[in-house]
Structure formats: structure tokens, C-alpha cells
Amino acid sequence: MDLNQLNELDLSTIGDWPLPAKAAVIAVGCLLLGVAAYHFDIKNQLMLLETTERQEQQLRADFEKKQRKAANLAGYRQQLAEMEESFGAMLRQLPNKTEVASLLIDVSQTGLANGLEFERFEPEGENQRDFYAELPIRIRVNGSYHEFGRFISGLAALPRIVTIHDIEIEQPGGRDRDVAEAGRKLSLDAIVKTYRYLDEGAVQ
Numbered sequence: 001m002d003l004n005q006l007n008e009l010d011l012s013t014i015g016d017w018p019l020p021a022k023a024a025v026i027a028v029g030c031l032l033l034g035v036a037a038y039h040f041d042i043k044n045q046l047m048l049l050e051t052t053e054r055q056e057q058q059l060r061a062d063f064e065k066k067q068r069k070a071a072n073l074a075g076y077r078q079q080l081a082e083m084e085e086s087f088g089a090m091l092r093q094l095p096n097k098t099e100v101a102s103l104l105i106d107v108s109q110t111g112l113a114n115g116l117e118f119e120r121f122e123p124e125g126e127n128q129r130d131f132y133a134e135l136p137i138r139i140r141v142n143g144s145y146h147e148f149g150r151f152i153s154g155l156a157a158l159p160r161i162v163t164i165h166d167i168e169i170e171q172p173g174g175r176d177r178d179v180a181e182a183g184r185k186l187s188l189d190a191i192v193k194t195y196r197y198l199d200e201g202a203v204q
Helices: 003-006 012-016 021-072 073-092 097-113 147-157 177-184
Strands: 115-124 132-143 164-168 184-198
Touching: 003 021, 012 147, 021 073, 097 115, 097 132, 097 147, 097 184, 147 184
Parallel strands: none
Antiparallel strands: 115 132, 132 184, 164 184
């Protein structure tokens, strides 16, 4: 089939066209149909498929994460129970309002029992925190270095929580005093803090 025959072809008589011409028209039509189908349908389907695959991967990752949490749920519950028990034990170490006075006596008696002389024992105002109140006490005591150590150990051994802060140790009389005499006695300034538990009404 030559070029002249192609120019003589008429669309109105397509049924009488030679077989190669019909085959070429059919091929071009199929190609155009395929391009149109891809542009208007298959392309959107592929984009939807890609989005769905990403969602599937995300859902799979979420499922695996939740599955690991579910597998460890018993361990988490045990840890929570242990934390609640530990928290309850710590709360029992905080005195209530009626026990604070006796705790202050325990602090002073601990110092006296270890041979310390109190120059200052001044409880300050309470500082309220989330669920407890903090009661700082400014103290100044005189004694030897080892007596200070026994005093602090005695505070740590009390059944209630007592902490000591801002410790300063110096020799009374400064450097002009006799070294032997100054070495025998020291002065300790510190803030001792006791704590008490706030009931629900006080917290509110």
C-alpha cells in the first residue's frame, strides 16, 4: 500500500479500506483509548492504591506498637502497683499536723544526744507544695566535726523524713583564736527541713 492509496482513503468508506489501513486505524484508536483510560481512570486508581498502601503501613505499625503494649500490660500493672506501694510508704514517713511538734522535739533531742549545743533553733513558716508542706528550721549548733557527723546520721535514722540543707561549718572566733582551742569546737549553720502530708481539704 503506497502513499497515493492512503490519500485516496475516505472515512465514509472505511469498510472498503485495505486490511493494513484498517489495522493501522484500529491500533491508533486502541492507543488513544488506552491513553484516555490511563489519564481519566487508571492514574487516579494508582494514586489511590499508593495512598492506601501508605495507610496500611501506618496501621500495621500502629497495630504492632499497640500489640507490644498489650503484651507488656501485666508488667506495667505490676510496676504501677509497686510504685503505689512505694508512694504509700513514703507518705507514711510524712507526719500529719499533730505529729510535727513531736518531730521537732526529735530533731533537737538528736542534736543534744550527740553532744551539740544549740545557739539557734528557729522554725520558719510552712511552704506548701503539691501534696505536702515543707517546714524549714534554721539551726546553729556548736560541737566537734564528729559530733556533727553523728547528728546528721541521727537525723537520717529518724522514722520520718528529715533533710538538711545549706550546711556551713566554721571555727568560732575566726583565725585569731588559738588553733588548739578553735579545733576543738566548731559551729554549724544549716537549714533542717521536715515535711508533712496535706490532706485533700488542705490541698484544695
